[in-house]
Amino acid sequence: MLDLLKADLKRAIKDRLFIVLCIIAGAFAVITPLLYKGMLVLLEWTMASTEGLEMFELTMTAKSMFFGTFSFGGDFGLILPIFVAIILCKDFSNGTIRNKITCGKSRRSIYFSLLITCSILTCAFMLAHALLTLLVSLIFFEYQSTPFSWGDFGYLMASIGLQLLCCLFVCALLTFFIVFMKNAGLAIVMYFVVSFLMTIVGSITQTMVMPVPPDEIAYNVLEFFNAANVFMSSIIGSGTTYQLKELLYFLLPTVAFTAIFVTLGLVAFRKKDLK
Amino acid sequence: MSYLLETVSLSKHYKKQWVLKDVNMHVAKGDIYGFVGENGSGKTTVIRLVTGLIAANEGHVSLFGVRDDDPKILESRKKVGAIVESPSIYLNMSAADNLRMQCTILGIKQNVEEKVKNVLSEVGLLEQYESKKNVANFSLGMRQRLGIGMALLGEPEFIILDEPMNGLDPAGIVEIRELILRLNGEKQITFLISSHILSELALVATKYGIISKGKIVKEITTDELRRECRPSVIINAKDKEALRALVGEVVPLEDCFMTAHGVRVYGEVNLNELFSRIINAGILMESVYCNKPSIEDYYLSLIGGGNHA
Numbered sequence: 001m002l003d004l005l006k007a008d009l010k011r012a013i014k015d016r017l018f019i020v021l022c023i024i025a026g027a028f029a030v031i032t033p034l035l036y037k038g039m040l041v042l043l044e045w046t047m048a049s050t051e052g053l054e055m056f057e058l059t060m061t062a063k064s065m066f067f068g069t070f071s072f073g074g075d076f077g078l079i080l081p082i083f084v085a086i087i088l089c090k091d092f093s094n095g096t097i098r099n100k101i102t103c104g105k106s107r108r109s110i111y112f113s114l115l116i117t118c119s120i121l122t123c124a125f126m127l128a129h130a131l132l133t134l135l136v137s138l139i140f141f142e143y144q145s146t147p148f149s150w151g152d153f154g155y156l157m158a159s160i161g162l163q164l165l166c167c168l169f170v171c172a173l174l175t176f177f178i179v180f181m182k183n184a185g186l187a188i189v190m191y192f193v194v195s196f197l198m199t200i201v202g203s204i205t206q207t208m209v210m211p212v213p214p215d216e217i218a219y220n221v222l223e224f225f226n227a228a229n230v231f232m233s234s235i236i237g238s239g240t241t242y243q244l245k246e247l248l249y250f251l252l253p254t255v256a257f258t259a260i261f262v263t264l265g266l267v268a269f270r271k272k273d274l275k
Numbered sequence: 276m277s278y279l280l281e282t283v284s285l286s287k288h289y290k291k292q293w294v295l296k297d298v299n300m301h302v303a304k305g306d307i308y309g310f311v312g313e314n315g316s317g318k319t320t321v322i323r324l325v326t327g328l329i330a331a332n333e334g335h336v337s338l339f340g341v342r343d344d345d346p347k348i349l350e351s352r353k354k355v356g357a358i359v360e361s362p363s364i365y366l367n368m369s370a371a372d373n374l375r376m377q378c379t380i381l382g383i384k385q386n387v388e389e390k391v392k393n394v395l396s397e398v399g400l401l402e403q404y405e406s407k408k409n410v411a412n413f414s415l416g417m418r419q420r421l422g423i424g425m426a427l428l429g430e431p432e433f434i435i436l437d438e439p440m441n442g443l444d445p446a447g448i449v450e451i452r453e454l455i456l457r458l459n460g461e462k463q464i465t466f467l468i469s470s471h472i473l474s475e476l477a478l479v480a481t482k483y484g485i486i487s488k489g490k491i492v493k494e495i496t497t498d499e500l501r502r503e504c505r506p507s508v509i510i511n512a513k514d515k516e517a518l519r520a521l522v523g524e525v526v527p528l529e530d531c532f533m534t535a536h537g538v539r540v541y542g543e544v545n546l547n548e549l550f551s552r553i554i555n556a557g558i559l560m561e562s563v564y565c566n567k568p569s570i571e572d573y574y575l576s577l578i579g580g581g582n583h584a
Contacts, residue, residue: 007379011365014372095363102326102359103381103429104352273329275360 004105004113012087012117021083025125028076029132032069036060037140062137063144063156067236070130070163072170073199077126081174082188084121088114088175089184097274111179111269115262118178119171123164130163152240159236165254166230172258176265179272202229224249230257277340279304279433279465280325284334287320294320295489297334302433302467302482307459309480310469311574317489318469319360322437325467326357338433356431358439362422366411370395370403370421373410374428381429390428398424399450415442423451427458434458435467440475448475455479473570487578506567508546510553511537512560521556525549536561 012018040060071077091097091114100110144152173194177187205225223246236250280302287295295317302308312318323329325336327343336343338351364373374391383390395401398420410418419442426434436455440448456479458464470476476483483500485492495503512518515537522531522538526549530542540549553560568576 003380003382007376010379011368011376015367090365090367094365095359095361096365098326098328098357098359098363099377099425100380101328102352102355102357102435104349104355105380106349271330273323275323275328 001109001113004100004109005116008088008091008113008117009120011090012121015087015090017083017087021080021125024079024083025076025129026132028069029129030136032075032133033062033065033137033140036065036137060141061144062134062141065137065141066130066134067159067238069133070126070160071236072166072195072230076129080122080125081170081191084118084125084171085174085178085187085191086184087121088118088178089182089187092178092182093184101274107270108266111175111266114178115171115175115265118175119168122171122174123167126167127160127164155240155242158242162236162250165251165258166236169230169254169258169261172261172265176261176268179265179269182272182274198229201225205229224253230254278302278337279306279339280308280467281337282321282325282334283337285321285324285331285336286333287324287329288332293489295324295331298486298489298491300484300491301494302465304432304465305459305463305481307455307466307468307479307481309476309483310467310486311471311473311476311483312469312486313471313578316486318471318486319437320489321486322357322359322435322467322469326355326359326435327352328359353429354432355435356426356429356433357435357437358419358422358426359435359437362418362425364410364418364421364425367409369407370400370410370413370417370424371405373421374424377425377428383428394424394427397427397454399447400424416444416447419443420447420451423454431464433465433467437469438471439468440470440472452479473574477570485574485577492577500570500573502541504568504570504573505541506565507539507541508544509534509537509539509562509564509566510560511562512553512558514558517556518553518558518560521553521558522549525552539566 068074069076072081091100097110101107174187174191177190178184181187181190202225205222208222278301280300282298282300285295285298285300286293298317298321300308300310300321310318310321320329324331325338327348331343338348339354341347341351365376368376371391374394375387378384378387378390392401392404395404400417400420403417410421413421419439423436423439426436439451439455443451452475455466455468459466459479466479468476468479480497482494482496484494510518510522511534519531519533519538522540526540526542526544530540530544532539532541550560
């Protein structure tokens with residue numbers, strides 16, 4: 001398996017799209033804080049009252065920018081799966097997946113190698129892009145409106161861990177579609193259909209939970225849907241601490257769905273005819 | 276006899292349509308097995324089944340004595356090199372990088388550069404060793420050679436080549452043919468080569484498997500095939516019984532076969548003597564044909580696509 005993983009990572013890094021992805025990640029990380037800073041300057045010029053501006057400044061922090069970009073609903077989070085899917089699918093389009101099977105590698109190890117490569121690429125790019133955005137944002141904005149403490153640092157680390165778990169779920173889903181469709185275009189379409197559906201559902205449940213429903217069961221169900229929705233990642237980075245209940249609501253379904261998609265992918269790949 | 280590759284009642288269907296039915300194939304160690312069949316006859320499907328790319332609906336494959344439902348089949352596959360349909364190569368990499376990548380997949384860690392160089396030299400692509408030219412810019416023939424090189428990297432005991440001569444120029448065909456013969460002779464590597472160009476296969480194969488419409492029509496050795504395709508003389512006469520009796524006296528029995536209107540005589544026969552004796556016996560000959568069927572004629576007679584004399 002290690003040989004396959006080494007080969008998959010090697011070919012991903014040698015791919016031109018990898019360089020393009022690096023450039024895009026760097027550019028987005030610089031441009032996003034600059035744009036917000038520009039907006040702020042423009043607002044200072046145009047706004048008559050300083051009240052609205054202060055509100056805007058309060059929400060415009062490096063922390064909010066970091067969590068805004070470190071999400072699959074953000075600009076880079078939308079682009080990244082497309083690139084990763086195209087890079088990984090080249091094994092199917094070039095027919096090089098056949099080399100692995102004909103030389104005696106098991107389908108399980110080939111699948112896990114693809115999944116791990118997908119996870120390493122996705123997690124590394126998401127994290128690098130978000131951290132770079134945070135660094136650039138700190139030039140123009142405060143980290144948060146209150147002074148930074150060790151508690152905030154712990155919260156930041158926990159949030160990064162949770163977001164990386166989201167990445168693993170996304171990678172399990174993407175790898176499943178890649179091996180099931182054997183085609184980058186179709187895999188990307190399927191991935192976006194699922195992610196958009198989940199985003200729409202997330203938006204609806206978030207709206208419904210805003211005026212707290214009188215029924216406690218309904219409230220809990222909606223809260224569960226909100227926390228469990230990986231594509232909204234609404235619990236990550238939105239506060240200053242995590243409640244055990246919301247952590248459980250988030251962790252259990254994410255881990256369960258990751259396991260389900262990995263299993264489904266393995267079963268699909270074991271039975272798949274490769275031409 | 277134990278075979279290096281054996282398929283037993285191998286069958287495969289797609290959406291209720293059988294593309295292979297009861298395929299029984301036998302490849303012994305040291306064979307160069309020519310797998311012949313028309314386009315769409317099922318050659319590539321058999322190769323995909325043998326290499327584990329697809330699963331059979333019925334029957335099984337045995338590779339080095341291990342059945343494909345045994346987990347040890349993966350160990351057997353490590354002794355196989357294969358090109359299935361088209362060479363499987365990374366188009367955005369150079370030839371040497373493709374081979375290095377295959378070394379990584381195969382877990383080859385020692386003497387990688389030497390191996391890459393040797394393989395490139397063996398398939399006539401040594402000039403590509405230091406070249407950065409992407410394989411995407413290679414001709415079909417160059418890709419085919421590189422594909423063969425990839426199959427050679429793991430030092431396999433058994434190489435499966437699906438239409439290896441496709442896209443090669445005449446010089447390339449000769450080189451690949453010589454490479455196959457050399458590897459078979461020097462390293463005792465067994466080959467399974469599929470092709471629909473019989474004349475090309477005839478120059479290397481030691482055994483043939485003829486497939487048509489998803490069924491193996493015949494397995495035949497080169498010697499048997501030669502015997503089937505040796506020249507013959509067909510003599511038809513009114514009194515065919517007398518003719519048969521007389522020819523039977525002159526020609527050894529194993530070379531003499533009855534036909535509907537006379538006899539067919541194989542082998543080296545003194546025709547002058549034979550005809551003199553027929554005339555002297557007063558047998559009136561209606562017609563005499565000389566027949567030297569080609570391998571193609573024989574093949575067509577088997578698959579029912581032509582008139583074999």
